[in-house]
Amino acid sequence: MEPGVLYVSIPYRTCGHLCCCGCGHDVITPLSPAQWSIAYDGENVSLAPSVGNWSFPCESHYWIHDGRVRWSRRYSAAEIDQNRARDRRLLDLDTTVPKPGPPSRLRRHLRFLRP
Numbered sequence: 811m812e813p814g815v816l817y818v819s820i821p822y823r824t825c826g827h828l829c830c831c832g833c834g835h836d837v838i839t840p841l842s843p844a845q846w847s848i849a850y851d852g853e854n855v856s857l858a859p860s861v862g863n864w865s866f867p868c869e870s871h872y873w874i875h876d877g878r879v880r881w882s883r884r885y886s887a888a889e890i891d892q893n894r895a896r897d898r899r900l901l902d903l904d905t906t907v908p909k910p911g912p913p914s915r916l917r918r919h920l921r922f923l924r925p
């Protein structure tokens with residue numbers, strides 16, 4: 811993936827990008843009611859909710875909104891734990907979450923959406 815590009819795969823219901831802090835980690839954001847959603851207004855893409863890369867050394871946290879990165883405040887360890895617990899609860903309830911495919915198949919279907 812190239813820096814500054816949000817890749818969207820509708821067939822695999824997922825998005826990917828390189829961490830916006832510049833650390834180079836791949837960030838995969840599955841699309842589902844319990845995970846992320848995208849909005850495209852014909853010009854810009856928004857991804858919601860925010861991206862919290864708390865498992866990376868950078869621990870970056872940001873929004874991708876209207877094609878731009880908006881940095882979020884740093885969360886405390888307690889807030890991160892609360893978010894992870896909430897995410898797990900939502901995932902347990904979501905029956906639409908697809909089983910992940912092999913990464914090589916995913917890469918072939920990533921589509922460039924915005925430079």
Ligand SMILES: [Zn+2]
Pocket residue numbers: 829830831832833834835863866868869870
């Ligand atoms: Zn990073």
